[in-house]
Amino acid sequence: MNSKYILRLVAAVALCAGSLGAFAQVAVVVGTKSAVSTMTADQVSGIFLGKSNSFPSGGTAVPTDQPDSAAVRELFYTKVTGKNTAQVKAAWSRLVFSGKATPPKELASSAEVKKFVAANPDAIGYIEKSAVDSSVKVVFSAD
Numbered sequence: 401m402n403s404k405y406i407l408r409l410v411a412a413v414a415l416c417a418g419s420l421g422a423f424a425q426v427a428v429v430v431g432t433k434s435a436v437s438t439m440t441a442d443q444v445s446g447i448f449l450g451k452s453n454s455f456p457s458g459g460t461a462v463p464t465d466q467p468d469s470a471a472v473r474e475l476f477y478t479k480v481t482g483k484n485t486a487q488v489k490a491a492w493s494r495l496v497f498s499g500k501a502t503p504p505k506e507l508a509s510s511a512e513v514k515k516f517v518a519a520n521p522d523a524i525g526y527i528e529k530s531a532v533d534s535s536v537k538v539v540f541s542a543d
Contacts, residue, residue, distance in 0.1 A: 425529035425543050426476045429514065429536035433521045435459060439539045445481040447524060449491055450501035455524075463504035464513050464525035472510060476526045479542035 446452035466473040495501040510527035518535040
């Protein structure tokens with residue numbers, strides 16, 4: 401291999417690695433009619449880990465989850481709660497067994513989460529930042 405080829409290969413790999421970061425962004429969203437405008441990572445984490453069932457403003461929070469197979473799910477839980485999906489499942493198993501909480505409603509995709517959240521002022525969910533549009537508002541962003 402000549403050095404020009406190696407330099408081009410290195411540049412291409414660096415470019416690809418840089419673009420992965422752009423996809424590795426998660427937006428926590430609520431409907432546009434929700435009174436919530438911003439949240440901290442701890443507040444979001446509390447809702448999605450069953451420690452709280454209300455928004456900072458006091459309204460009831462209805463969290464929605466993505467399927468286990470969705471990359472955005474692992475990214476969300478790792479970045480926002482500091483736990484991987486296996487740890488989250490174990491925590492929810494304990495809560496469900498003790499009767500203390502019900503896990504978030506699981507929807508099929510970011511599009512389904514966005515649709516549900518947009519139609520329900522009590523709902524909160526997470527989607528890829530690139531999927532955000534005017535039907536929802538971002539209350540927390542995990543980059």
